Amino acid sequence: MALNLFEDKGCPLEKQRFTWKELVQPPISKLDDDAFTRVRVILMNGIEMEAIRFSHGCARMNKELQLPLAQLRIVEQHQATMVNGLIGADHSMLETTIGYEQVAIEVTAVVAQNEPDPYLAQVYRFGMLEDFDHLYRYSAMLDRLEGKDANNITQCYTDIVPGRPTVIEHRAPQDNLREHYDRSRAAPITKLNALTIMSAEQQTQNFYLNVAPLYADPVVRQLYVEIASIEEQHVTQYESIIDPHETWLEKWLLHEANEVYNYYGCVQQESNPRIKAIWERCLDYELGHLQVAMNMFKQYERRDPAEVLPGELPEPIKYESQREFVRQVLNQEVDLRALGTQFVDKSQEGEASQQYRAQLNSSGSPTDTVSAGYQWWPGTEIVRGKEMAFKEEYAADTETIR
């Protein structure tokens, strides 16, 4: 049954309550749950984090909206807490990172195919190939630091090979801005797509910035720092495709609708019944938030929310492997570069990005270092590798010590 944003009113805001115990629930199983359950958890945390961030920005610019925003925001805060807590502590930070990159690949690949605007579809494909490369770099690091196989996180849904090499993803700021959709003409799905991917990239950027200093190994720190820099570029790219002429209230409406849209997709496809119940609860709450935002919109803008929102939600994001699509894009578009807001062949790349990158990489690129000669293999590289050379007399020494 499709949801109707104007008829399904969800749980009224005043009835949305949590206890601390509800906010800290048993996590998903890293070993037994489907990788797409983790993908949904990570994505929805990103969506909630953006809801909070947007709400603060909006409150700082709109005195009259501060109270309703604060009333909703504390619920968003608690939803974010509940959702993010579903990642178990048996995930090392690098393993969670692998999950983040799987989100960026699989969800962006679906969005690229759902996007009706061909230019924006190209924007998504461009970003997706960069995140695809990040998965490979982090997989090499996970193997070479912790001796673990990234595919135990991605569960064979996602290939682990180089994409557009991270070392050449660094661009001058002017080459990270894109054309935005037109708020009066863009399809509703276009607006939801942009918010979804921007939210995911933003939480990834924040996560990498927070995680980098938690590692003792300077190699891992450098790796996170280099990729976090690309995530900053991605946030810049994806926020620039959103029409900046949307009013604050229009943006608020779209944020709430996007939360509804994404939770709805989670509810439909979740394989873990306990997690599905969480998605259902959040969906119900978000429908309640949308009601509040619609009332504010009517009150302050004297406009009908139907001018901004579709009655029925577009088809949800499909949570399934996009291997064939990703491979095809990799084959055809790995050599694309950004020049201003457009995409060109690498031979036409501008001076500014080349110079910026040359300076930044002048003492080497951590992403290249960690994956030097790396090819993923089940188990992983040492399964096919050679033993390290050692001298026979060391073995004799060990006998003496014993």
Place this chain on the structure above:
Amino acid sequence: MEKTTVLGKNRTGIDMSPIDAKEMMALAKITPSSSTGDEQAIAEMRSQYIREAEVIGSIPPPGTLKGMASTAMEKLTGKNPEVFIDKLGCRLAFERAGVRLYDALITKCAASSNGSIVPIERLREFRNEELEHFKLVERAIRSIGADPTAQTPSADVDGMASIGLVQVLTDPRTSVAHCLEAILIAELADNDAWQLLIMLTEKMGMDDMARDFQNALREEDEHLAHIRQWFKQMVMEDAAVVT
């Protein structure tokens, strides 16, 4: 009896997705890495940082040198007391953390309906002995004029090493056997560390202190033996084989 291992829907490993795995391997095989070399590149970057690194921290000087017992002062003259202070501080921190590890293990066993082969009373005894050892080292540190509340570098590094043990012991999903294995790692390290500390204490000429430490080691020997035995027994029973 606790069942640590259950057959289920573990989705890791390539056997869960034989067709997809084959596709992934075929692509990985024909896709070269984008940068040449091997893991030595990581070693080189680490080496550069190691060469440029400063120490993780220093040994705090004794609070007041005049506060140091004169006999202790005499004994330490001509030696490097900072090494001794560092290792004493490390033992103190480990024993204090050990109390908390046992607190978590006791909770795990008490809450687990099947953890019965581990006598909780015995765990409480071990926990209290860790506490006694903490106090013993505290007195020892004071007796040489050092500050037992300071965190020494070895204490800090041991704390880093122990973070995983704390995680295992406090994760509600881990079994009693998982937690016994974590405690076993702690007790093995603890046992070796007491032996080293006793040797160091003797070489520092602190014979009375070394004797006290020997008593602690005897109790630690007992902890180790029991934890090892309970762990072994649980694994064997779980596997339905006789020990």
